[in-house]
Amino acid sequence: MIALSLAEIASAVGGQTYDIPDESVRVTGPVVIDSRKVEAGSLFAAFAGERVDGHDYARQVVDQGAAAVLASRPVGVPAIVVDDVQAALGALARHVVARLGATLVALTGSAGKTSTKDLIAQVLRRKAPTVFTPGSFNNEIGLPLTALSATDDTKFLVLEMGARGKGHIRYLTGLTPPRVGLVLNVGTAHIGEFGGREQIAEAKGELVEALPADGTAILNADDPLVRAMASRTRAKVLLFGEAADADVRAENVRLTENGQPAFSLHTPTGCSEVTLRLYGEHHVSNALAAAAVAHDLGMSVEEIALALSEAGTLSRWRMEVTERPDGVTIVNDAYNANPESMRAALRALTAMGQARRAAGGRTWAVLGQMAELGDESLAEHDAVGRLAVRLNVSKLVAVGGREASWLQLGAYNEGSWGEESVHVSDAQAAIDLLRSELRPGDVVLVKASRSVGLESVAQALLDSGIDAGADAR
Numbered sequence: 001m002i003a004l005s006l007a008e009i010a011s012a013v014g015g016q017t018y019d020i021p022d023e024s025v026r027v028t029g030p031v032v033i034d035s036r037k038v039e040a041g042s043l044f045a046a047f048a049g050e051r052v053d054g055h056d057y058a059r060q061v062v063d064q065g066a067a068a069v070l071a072s073r074p075v076g077v078p079a080i081v082v083d084d085v086q087a088a089l090g091a092l093a094r095h096v097v098a099r100l101g102a103t104l105v106a107l108t109g110s111a112g113k114t115s116t117k118d119l120i121a122q123v124l125r126r127k128a129p130t131v132f133t134p135g136s137f138n139n140e141i142g143l144p145l146t147a148l149s150a151t152d153d154t155k156f157l158v159l160e161m162g163a164r165g166k167g168h169i170r171y172l173t174g175l176t177p178p179r180v181g182l183v184l185n186v187g188t189a190h191i192g193e194f195g196g197r198e199q200i201a202e203a204k205g206e207l208v209e210a211l212p213a214d215g216t217a218i219l220n221a222d223d224p225l226v227r228a229m230a231s232r233t234r235a236k237v238l239l240f241g242e243a244a245d246a247d248v249r250a251e252n253v254r255l256t257e258n259g260q261p262a263f264s265l266h267t268p269t270g271c272s273e274v275t276l277r278l279y280g281e282h283h284v285s286n287a288l289a290a291a292a293v294a295h296d297l298g299m300s301v302e303e304i305a306l307a308l309s310e311a312g313t314l315s316r317w318r319m320e321v322t323e324r325p326d327g328v329t330i331v332n333d334a335y336n337a338n339p340e341s342m343r344a345a346l347r348a349l350t351a352m353g354q355a356r357r358a359a360g361g362r363t364w365a366v367l368g369q370m371a372e373l374g375d376e377s378l379a380e381h382d383a384v385g386r387l388a389v390r391l392n393v394s395k396l397v398a399v400g401g402r403e404a405s406w407l408q409l410g411a412y413n414e415g416s417w418g419e420e421s422v423h424v425s426d427a428q429a430a431i432d433l434l435r436s437e438l439r440p441g442d443v444v445l446v447k448a449s450r451s452v453g454l455e456s457v458a459q460a461l462l463d464s465g466i467d468a469g470a471d472a473r
Contacts, residue, residue, distance in 0.1 A: 001027060001028075001029070001030060001031055001043075001096065001148045001149065001150070001151070002096060002099060002100070002150070002151060002152050003026045003027065003028045004026060004027050004096075005023065005024050005025065005026050005027075006020055006023045006024075006025050006026070006027065006067065006068055006078070006080065007023035007024065009027060009043070009068075009070075009080055009092060010023070010080045012091060012092055012095035013070070013080065013082055013088035013089075013091045013092050013095075014082065014088070014091065015070070015080040015081055015082040015088060016080070016081050016082075017078075017079070017080055017081075018074040018075075018078075018079045018080075018081055019074070019076065019077055019078050019079060020068065020078040020079070020080075021078075025067055025068075025078075026041070026067070027041055027042070027043045027067045027068070028040075028041035028067075029041035029042035029043075029065075029066075029067070030042055030043075030148070030149060031043045031044075031045060031070075031089070031092070031145060031148040031149075032044055032045070032145075033045045033047055033054065033141065033145065035054070035057040035060060035061050035064075038061045038064045038065065038066050039065060040065035041065065041066075041067050042061070042065065042066045042067065043066065043067060043068055043069075043070055044057070044058070044061040044066045044068075044069045044070065045069075045070040045085055045088075045089055046058060046069050046070065046071045046072070046075070046085060047085055047086070047141075048072070054071075055069075055071055055072070055073065055075050058071065058075035058076065058077050058079065059075075059076065059077055062077040062078060068080055070082065070085055070088055070089070070092075071085065072084070072085055086140060086141060089141065089144045089145070089148075090140065090144050090175045092144065092148065093143070093144035093145075093147040093148055093175050093176060094174070094175050094176070096147060096148055096150065097147055097150075097157070097175075097176050097177070100150055100152075100154060100157070102131075102150060102154045102155055102156060102157045103155065103156050103157070103179050103180065103297065104157045104159065104176055104177065104178040104179055104180070105120060105124075105156060105157065105158045105159065105178060105179070105180040105181075105182070105293055105297075106159045106160075106161050106172075106173065106176070106178035106180070106181050106182070106207055107120070107158075107159075107160055107161065107181070107182035107183070107184065107207075107289070108160070108161045108162070108163065108169055108182075108183055108184070108204050108207050109182075109183055109184025109185045109186070109187075109204065109220075110184070110185050110186055110187030110188065110200060110204075110338065110340060111184070111185055111187050111338055111340040111341045111344075112184050112185065112282065112285070112286045112341070113136070113138065113160050113161075113162070113184060114133075114135065114136050114160060114315050114318060114335075115278070115283065115286050115313075115315070115318055115319075116182075116184060116286040116289050116290055117132060117133055117158055117160045118132075118311070118313065118314040118315055119286055119287060119289075119290035119308065119311050120132070120158050120182075120289075120290045120293050120294070121158050121314070122307060122310075122311040122312075122314070123290050123291075123293075123294045123299070123304060123307040123308060123311065124156045124158065124293070124294060124297065124299075125156075126299075126303065126307050127155075127156075127294075127297070127298070127299055127303075128155035128156060129151075129153045129154050129155050129156070130154070130155065130156040130157075130158060131146065131149055131150045131151075131154050131156070131157050131158070132146070132157070132158035132159070132160075133146045133158065133159055133160040134146065134315075135315050135316070136160065136162070136315070136335075136336075137160075138159075138160040138161055138162035139162055140168075140171065140172070143159055143160075143161065143172050143175065143176060144175055144176075146159060147159065147175070147176050156297070157176070159172075159176055159178070161173070161207065163203045163204065163206075164193050165193060165203065166199070166202060166203045166206075167203075167206070168203065168206075169203060169204065169206040169207050169210075170206040170209075170210065173206065173207060173210035174210075177210060177212075178207070178210065178211060178215070179211070179212065179214075179215045179216070180211075180215060180216045180218065180293060180296060180297070181207040181208050181210065181211045181215065181216070181217050181218065181233075181235070182207075182218040182219075182289055182292070182293060183204055183205070183207060183208065183217075183218070183219055183220065183226045183229060184220055184226070184285070184286070184289055185220055185223045185226060185285075185340070186200050186201045186204060186223060186225040186226055187200070187338060187339065187340040188200075188338060188339050188340065188373065188376060188380065193372055193374070197225060198225070200225075201225040201226070201228075201229070204226075204229075205229045205232050208229050208230075208232055208233035208235065209232050209233060211233050211234070211235035212234075212235065213234045213235060214235070215235040215236070216235055216236045216237075216238055216296045217229070217230065217233045217235045217236070217237050217238070218237075218238045218239075218240060218289065218292045218293060218296065219237060219238070219239055219240070220239075220240060220241055220285065220289070221239035221240060221241035221242075221243040221245065221246040221249075222241035222242055222243055222246075222285070223241075227239070238292050238295075238296055239292075240285075240288040240289050240291070240292040241285065241288060242284075242288075246288075247267070247268055247292070247295075248265075248266070248267050248268075248288055248291050248292040248295055249266050249288065250263040250264065250265060250266070250284050250287075250288055251263065251264045251266060252264045253281065253284055255281060255351045256275065257354070257355040258279070258352060258355065259279045259280060259348055259349075259351035259352035259354075260275060260276055260277060260278065260279055261275075261276045261278070261280070261281050261283055261284045261287070262274065262275040262276070263284055263287075265287075265288075265291055265301060265304065265305050265308070266301075267291065267292075267295045267301045267304070268295070269295070269300060269301050270300070270301040270302070271301060272301045272302050272304070272305035272306075273305060274287065274305045274308050274309050275309050276308060276309065276311070277309070277310070277311065277312050278311075278312075278313065278319065279319050279321055279331070279348050279351075279352060280319060280344055280345065280347065280348030280351070281344070281347060281348070281351070282341075282344035282347070282348070287308050290304075290308065291304045291305075291308065294307070315335070316335065317332050317333065317334045317335035317455050317458075318333060318335050319331060319332075319333045319345070319348065320332040320333070320458075321352075322462055324461075324462065324464075326440055327440030327441055327442075328438050328439070328440060328441075328442050328443075328444065328461070329352070329356075329442070329443045329444065330444050330446070330458055330461050330462055331345075331348075331349065331352070331443065331444065331445045331446065332446055332455060332458035332459075332462075333345050333445060333446065333447040334446050334447055334448060334450075334452075334453075334454040334455040334457070334458055335450060335455070336449055336450045337367075337368075337369075337370045337447050337448050337449045338370055338373075338449075339370060339373075339380045339383070339384065341447075342367070342370060342384045342447060343384065343387060345445055345447050346365060346384070346387055346388055346391055346393065346445070347391065348445075349363050349365060349391075349393065349443060349445040350363065350391045350392065350393065352443050353393075353394075353443045356441045356442075356443060359441050360439075360441055361440075361441025361442055361443065362394035362395065362439075362441070362442045362443075363392075363393045363394045363395075363442070363443050363444075363445070364393070364394060364395050364396075364397060364434065364438075364442060364443065364444040364445065365388050365393045365395070365396045365397070365445050365447075366397045366399060366430055366434070366444060366445065366446045366447070366454065366457055367384065367388075367396065367397070367398055367399065367404070367407055367445075367447055367448060368398070368399045368400045368403075368404055368447075368448025368449065368452035368454050369381075369400050369401070369403035369404060369448055369449055369451075369452050370384070370403065370448070370449055371449040371450075371451055372449075377403060377406075378406055381403050381404075381406035381407045381410065382406050382407075382409065382410035382413075383410060384407055384410065385398070385406070385407040385408060385409065385410025385411035385412075385414065385421065386410040386411065386413070386414040388411050388420070388421070389411050389414040389415045389420050389421075390414065393420070394420075395420060395421070395422070395437075396408065396411045396420060396421040396422070397421075397422055397424060397430050397433060397434070398411075398421065398422070398423045398424070399424055399425075399426065399427060399429070399430045399448070399452070399454060399457070400425075400426065400448075400452060404423060405423050407421075407423075408421045408422065408423035427453065427454060427456050427457050427460075430454075430457050431456075431457055431460045431461070434457075434461060435460075435461075435464055438461070444458075444461060446458040446461075
């Protein structure tokens with residue numbers, strides 16, 4: 001964080017100081033909510049959770065070097081006391097952002113936010129110092145913490161914004177007002193909470209409504225609900241996609257034999273070739289979104305294409321591809337899932353498996369529940385199961401309870417003999433099945449909503465491969 005005195009912080013958040021001998025002492029370290037991450041000069045924000053109360057760690061963090069605690073009550077050590085710690089954290093972020101002078105880029109969408117945010121960050125940091133949201137730290141607490149991690153030399157601040165209802169993005173843009181706003185897509189993620197795609201579009205569009213007249217709204221030309229958001233902003237509109245009228249577009253899209261996308265990138269300033277290190281054709285749209293941001297911020301098409309071609313995966317469990325010593329490839333995409341990302345991952349699996357089929361390799365889709373789909377849950381799980389068969393996935397392993405059984409039923413009803421799918425009760429059952437069945441050349445996709453925890457399946461399979469490789473030697 002930029003260095004601020006305790007007196008200035010107290011004024012910014014409307015707090016009272018307690019047990020602070022010298023209010024000119026400055027916070028020079030990060031603002032943290034985890035006592036294990038305290039550094040010298042930190043400000044520790046004490047949240048009272050259901051099981052852990054941060055106030056109980058106040059003495060410990062000051063002993064570890066924290067300059068003070070942001071708290072909702074006096075804690076016997078230097079503290080700034082406020083009525084609401086979360087609101088104060090947001091107010092502090094707003095104060096810091098106003099001081100920074102950095103360009104704020106905010107993005108939202110139903111799918112691909114984190115992957116796109118990581119691409120934007122990797123492209124922009126070639127131009128100037130860039131701070132960006134770690135992982136999916138995109139809510140009312142995570143976003144202020146990201147903004148507060150910016151320093152005096154930060155030129156670009158890239159912020160992912162999530163929403164579970166109307167008004168959420170409006171609140172986040174109030175804390176960190178963006179100059180560039182990107183909307184990726186409107187899908188069915190959290191449709192059970194929103195009520196429908198039109199309601200999701202209404203909430204996501206709050207981002208472009210927050211942009212200033214001299215800002216830029218970057219919109220997906222291939223998504224009608226996103227394209228229509230152009231009427232909701234006073235900012236300049238820049239379209240990306242594969243549509244002929246997109247300002248930043250892809251032509252000649254293809255997949256390498258490893259399932260990595262390649263395409264010709266066209267911007268208003270020229271054209272250049274891109275081959276991504278990521279897996280799956282769905283990353284073309286993500287890359288175009290990142291390219292549109294970079295173009296708007298002054299990068300040449302050649303610079304953008306080179307940066308995209310060299311960019312990798314920064315966030316865990318998102319299409320992480322690892323080949324075991326015995327030749328089995330594990331694709332760990334277990335961080336989260338919705339119908340759009342499930343379909344994209346299955347198509348990526350199919351592309352990766354094509355080159356291995358000639359040598360006898362098979363494709364396995366280890367899938368679990370997609371959460372928060374409401375009344376659409378049965379239909380969406382059934383459709384994903386059917387798609388796995390239509391894409392000629394060798395075997396679907398549906399893991400878990402009722403929703404997983406719907407996945408398997410869809411595959412069973414779509415298949416010829418019912419041998420394309422199996423339903424198992426839990427992660428351990430899936431691990432046992434795969435350990436006994438996998439052979440060199442196989443590709444295994446592991447994907448489900450975060451609450452299912454299928455990353456344990458991917459990790460167990462990776463560990464099994466290490467053991468198998470050691471045995472082979």
